[in-house]
Amino acid sequence: MAEQTDFRRLRSLVDGVLVTLYQRYRHQDLPELCERLGLPSPPADDGTTKHERLTASLQDCPDEQLLHVAQAVLDTEMLLFIETRDLQDAVWAGRDYVEIPGRTRRELAKEFDLTDHLGHPDRFLALLGQLWDLGEDEFNVWGPHRGTLRDDIQRHVIRFSDDWTTEYLFEQLRAFEAPHPRFGHFLEGLASPTVLPDEQAQRRFVEFANHHLQPVGAQLRQEGEVDGYPQFLLLPLGRGTAHRPRNLIFATLGKPDIRFTSALDNDIEIAERANQVLVYDRPVGKDGLLWCDLLSWWQETRDADNAEEAALALYGRMEASLPSQAEGQKNLFWLYHRIYKSQLRDVPALLPEIWVHWDPKSIRERGERAQQNLRMDFLMLLPGNRRVVLEVDGMQHYTRNRGSKPDSAKYAATMAGDRDLKFRGYEVFRFGHDELRDRDRAQLVVADFFRALLGRFPDCSS
Incomplete structure (x- = not known):
């Protein structure tokens, strides 16, 4: 964010600096000084004081030039710390900055x-x-x-x-x-x-x-x-969304039959084919949904005491939901868990085959009113209520008849769905299938992407 620049205060601060600055220069030096600072040329030396000449130059300076003048003063002149601090704060407030609350600062310091x-x-x-x-x-x-x-x-x-x-x-x-x-x-x-x-x-x-x-x-x-x-x-990080998700339906093996048990509370249940999806219905904390949270839920809902065996079972169940012909998706999923293997407990869970919209009717049945992108390849829930969708684009995203004919309407519908997700606060990242088709060559692509996304560095051995 950025604040509206307080030009009156900024002008006063620059004027306060000029009160002492003129003492370092001779009358004949003032034109060069004003040029260096981006100020208008001072009046001629006709008996007025150096301070009066600099003040007149500052008065002629338009507001839109004042930030440049203040920055030039900071860059070129030796000031007392209090002068530097106040000028910096006034200049920086008018530029984009990130808010860090006091509690976060203190917890970081501790x-x-x-x-x-x-x-x-x-x-x-x-x-x-x-x-x-x-x-x-x-x-x-x-x-x-x-x-x-x-x-x-x-x-x-x-x-x-x-x-x-x-x-x-x-x-x-x-x-x-x-x-x-x-x-x-x-x-x-x-x-x-x-x-x-x-x-x-x-x-x-x-x-x-x-x-x-x-x-x-x-x-x-x-x-x-x-x-x-x-x-x-x-x-x-991104604007995120205003609220945290209530239900995560993922690792889909087939379209489930969902019904509301309480429409007022947004409580759902899988009426039929419950074994074809996983439903995470626990609160998502401020750190997002981590692998350790997902594993804890898996163990408790399945009475699995052995954490290592449970982790393998959970990974296997999610991997099984990936389309059999989607090598790019499989490689992305496998590489993510490999490059963060030693720190897996502390990284966000990568949820495959995730429902982000729900419609009991198919797109064909719904026709032109159908929502696009009902189910996405992957979702990650990151700190700050960020929802990150990852898609691996194969030919099915822009062709019909099993890839034999280009389909611009299909591609346009996919892009419209992307825009809708972004307006709802999702971040959408797309990979080309060819980027990920070869696992060895894809490793650098995947590692660089997640390093930038998560700010966390992959294992050295990966």
Whole structure:
């Protein structure tokens, strides 16, 4: 999200900087200074003061140019921390940012092990100094600072790392009540190669942070590289839906006969052919539906005490629902469980052959009023109420007569169904069957996709 820029406040902050900035320059330097900052040319030197000339230039600056001026001041001028902080907050508030609630910040801090970051103490301290008030005079040239927060951090966090908890450090930084953009920049800094010049350490922090961020709809995601290291940005996961699902009907072997036992409460039962589907009817928590949740439900509903045997049985039952000729679907399902094998309990369940709409009549019987995409290849329920649909497109999605004739109407109906799902808050990702037909070649495609989707790195051995 982004707020509407408060141009009156922003103009006041820039003016406050100009009050001291003019003292560093001569009259003849002001035109070049204004050009560098993106300000209009100042009035001629006709006996007015330098401050008056700069103030006149600022008054002539239109609002739409003011953000660029403020950013140029931040980029090129040496300011007191309080001036930098206030300008940054005003500029950042007008840009897209991700909200991280105070509770999430505190829970993250409680579990945050600083060991990797303290391996690079100068870099870590530099990051803190860029974003938080460490209580020092930036223009004091008379040696080391004493009695400041920087001095306390050097002593109680860096030299004697057991003195302060990370939560207490965050409190001293005032990170829990900081504006959302500032806290977001802090997280990005903690994941950056500037602070952590060690890719494995970067990825450890990102995976840890995303465990706390994903339930509130945020994620640190790799968006490029810097000097060969991954660069992570804080981004929203997706808009999600307003509510959590009540019933999940999946692993379908045939179309079940469903009836409502209570239309008011949306309670259903499978009247006939109940063995042809699985129905998960438990509440889905803030972390989404994890494999461990699905396995627990399977064990309890089938009195299966042995977790390993139950896991194999559940996997086998879901695998059996995949169409026999759909090699792409089979490979996607198999590869997902392979690349996350050692961390399977903590990753989202991949539900195959899932009903996302229900109509007791067939599409042919319903005719032009039929809903499309009643059943999808896969569904994942992620933190933040995100519903992610995965489809593997074979020829049946755009041909008729067993693939012998193109069918543009069929393809159009599929796309219309996609749009409907997206308007309802689903995220839809489609794979081409040829991408997944060969299991060995598909492994990299699948691993890269789920790494980006989940912010979780596959097992090293896969």
